[in-house]
Amino acid sequence: MNRLRTTFAAALGGLLLAAAGIAFAPPAAAASLTEVTDFGDNPGGLRMHLYVPDSRPADPGVLVAMHGCGGSGPGFYSGSEFASLADQYGFIVIYPTATKQTAMSNCFDVWSEASRHRGGGSDPASIVSMVDYVEQRYGGDPDRVYVTGSSSGGMETNALLALYPDVFAAGSVFMGVPFTCFQNEADFPPQTSQCVDGSKYETPQHWGDAVRQAYPGYGGLRPRVQLWHGDQDPLVPFQLLQEEVDQWTNVFGLGQNPTSTDQPGSNWSRRNFADASGTVQVEAITVGGAGHTLPQGGMARLAIEFFGLDQSPPDDETTPPDDETTPPPADDCSATIEVVNEWGSGWQGDVDVTAGDSAVSGWTLTWTWPGGQAVSSHWNADVTTAGSTVTASDVGWNGAIAAGQTRTAAWGFIGSGPAASPTVTCTAR
Numbered sequence: 001m002n003r004l005r006t007t008f009a010a011a012l013g014g015l016l017l018a019a020a021g022i023a024f025a026p027p028a029a030a031a032s033l034t035e036v037t038d039f040g041d042n043p044g045g046l047r048m049h050l051y052v053p054d055s056r057p058a059d060p061g062v063l064v065a066m067h068g069c070g071g072s073g074p075g076f077y078s079g080s081e082f083a084s085l086a087d088q089y090g091f092i093v094i095y096p097t098a099t100k101q102t103a104m105s106n107c108f109d110v111w112s113e114a115s116r117h118r119g120g121g122s123d124p125a126s127i128v129s130m131v132d133y134v135e136q137r138y139g140g141d142p143d144r145v146y147v148t149g150s151s152s153g154g155m156e157t158n159a160l161l162a163l164y165p166d167v168f169a170a171g172s173v174f175m176g177v178p179f180t181c182f183q184n185e186a187d188f189p190p191q192t193s194q195c196v197d198g199s200k201y202e203t204p205q206h207w208g209d210a211v212r213q214a215y216p217g218y219g220g221l222r223p224r225v226q227l228w229h230g231d232q233d234p235l236v237p238f239q240l241l242q243e244e245v246d247q248w249t250n251v252f253g254l255g256q257n258p259t260s261t262d263q264p265g266s267n268w269s270r271r272n273f274a275d276a277s278g279t280v281q282v283e284a285i286t287v288g289g290a291g292h293t294l295p296q297g298g299m300a301r302l303a304i305e306f307f308g309l310d311q312s313p314p315d316d317e318t319t320p321p322d323d324e325t326t327p328p329p330a331d332d333c334s335a336t337i338e339v340v341n342e343w344g345s346g347w348q349g350d351v352d353v354t355a356g357d358s359a360v361s362g363w364t365l366t367w368t369w370p371g372g373q374a375v376s377s378h379w380n381a382d383v384t385t386a387g388s389t390v391t392a393s394d395v396g397w398n399g400a401i402a403a404g405q406t407r408t409a410a411w412g413f414i415g416s417g418p419a420a421s422p423t424v425t426c427t428a429r
Contacts, residue, residue: 031087033077033095039133044109044123047097048130049073051083052138056090061144061309062134064094064127064160066153068175070105073097076150081300091309092138094130098123098152103189108149108156111182118163118215123156128164146307148172150294151236154228155181158244161223162214170224172303174294175233177240178202178247180210190235198237207243208250222251225282226306228299230290238286245284249273252281262379264302264412266341266348270379278396301409305398312402332356333401333426335365335410339419346376347419350409351392353426355401362399362429363410365392372417380411399429 036048063086067076073095077083086093098108100123109115114122127147134140147168149157154176161171162179181195182188190196212218225248229241249256258271259280267288272280283306287294295303304310334354341348353363365381369388381392392411401407 033074033083036130036133040129042126042129043114043121044126045099046123046126046130047073047099048133049077049095049097050134051077051086051093051095053087053090053092055087056092057313059139059141059313061089061091061146061307061313062094062131062140063091063304063307063309064096064131064145064147064149066096066108066127066147066149066156067098068149068151068153069098069102069107071098071150071153072106076153080150080295081297082148082304085300085304085309089304089310091144091304092134092140094127094134096123096127096130102185103191104152107152107188110152110155110159110177110179111185111188115159116163116180116214120163124160124163127156127160128167131167141313142167144169144307144309144313146170146172146304146309148174148300148303149176150174151176151292158247161225162211165215165218165222166220168223170226170307172226172228172306173244174228174299175230175236175292176227176244177236178207178210178243179214180207181240181243196236196240198239200240200243202243202246204246204250204256207247211247211251222281224280224306226303227282227284228287228294229285230287230292230294232289233292235292241284241286245271245273245282248282254281258284263377263414264379265298280397308397310407311400312405332358333360333363333428335363335424335426337367337421337424339421342419345416347415348412349415349419349421350412351381351424352406352408353401353410354406355403355428357403358428359403360399360401360428362394362396363401364394364427364429365424366390366427367422367424369417370420370422373420374416375413376416378411378413381413383413 031054033049033051036050039048065082077095082093098106100109109123114120147157147160154173157171157173158176158179187193227244231238254273259274260272262270264270269286271284273282274280336352337349340350383392
């Protein structure tokens with residue numbers, strides 16, 4: 001898929017601004033963004049801004065969120081939804097700012113030899129120092145550290161997941177490229193790059209080996225990976241999404257055929273790659289009609305749900321042995337259907353599930369349509385129908401809900417017939 005290079009110069013300025021994030025208002029909260037200048041070892045010369053919500057647990061989760069070329073940490077703070085979600089769920093957000101100047105303005109280093117090696121003395125090492133600072137200064141939970149980024153920040157996300165799998169539990173990549181795609185700094189500008197000229201194809205084994213070589217001998221758990229790309233991206237070709245899929249599925253020892261597919265949002269098509277236990281290790285989301293403009297509204301929420309940052313951390317104070325655990329009663333959860341969109345031939349429903357006084361590890365929902373409705377497609381639930389009665393169960397990763405908490409849009413569906421919100425019966429497990 002060759003791109004027309006004549007469009008590059010005219011489009012570049014707008015695309016850089018889109019990648020930096022300018023679409024959202026800053027969160028309305030008492031907390032504020034602050035700069036940290038003494039966070040530790042900083043071989044990449046990065047700047048660090050930090051958002052610490054006023055309300056948070058004693059051991060909050062930590063999210064690193066990175067801008068695209070030409071952007072900044074404060075710009076990504078005000079131009080994305082992660083800080084407002086941090087207010088809602090009590091996690092801390094680190095916003096690094098890249099300082100390396102390239103033909104694409106300031107960008108995170110994903111091309112140098114130092115950026116390809118653990119502890120190599122470039123931007124990845126600086127970002128890990130920021131994480132260490134938050135863990136020590138604010139009691140950040142080392143088991144709940146995540147990373148995301150747009151364009152250059154998405155590319156750096158892939159690098160951090162490869163280099164520091166013992167630091168990050170999962171990552172969400174917007175408009176990225178596979179780890180080690182760029183040969184060197186001269187290969188980075190799109191107008192001269194072999195990586196992003198639309199013809200970069202390697203085997204899954206090649207890409208997987210690049211990750212394994214980043215931390216030789218590592219035998220621990222690998223971070224789960226969520227990948228996003230617009231199918232009309234004129235700057236980072238859409239075909240590179242498949243190269244990223246090939247890389248990470250190979251790292252996990254998975255095939256390149258998805259284990260399931262769904263539609264988590266309008267014009268969003270998702271491929272899920274689960275392991276033998278049913279855990280989705282890699283998911284790839286194609287955004288139909290989108291250019292180099294991600295993340296868009298609602299995507300940050302899906303990312304933090306993929307991480308599990310929308311859930312309270314497990315309470316490890318008093319956990320009874322398995323043989324003494326009492327299942328929650330059948331009425332210890334509730335659910336509601338919200339009609340979020342309607343059009344001439346159908347409508348979209350999102351289903352919120354709320355735990356009662358006890359945490360639940362899974363849920364099954366049933367309801368009966370009032371007349372003429374049907375589920376034509378669905379995502380994030382196992383669904384069966386018998387006449388007008390619908391039964392839906394969680395798919396594992398979205399089953400756990402802390403006591404008194406609500407999993408918003410726990411799953412969703414496309415309905416036919418007149419839009420309706422019937423009463424839902426929820427059975428907890």
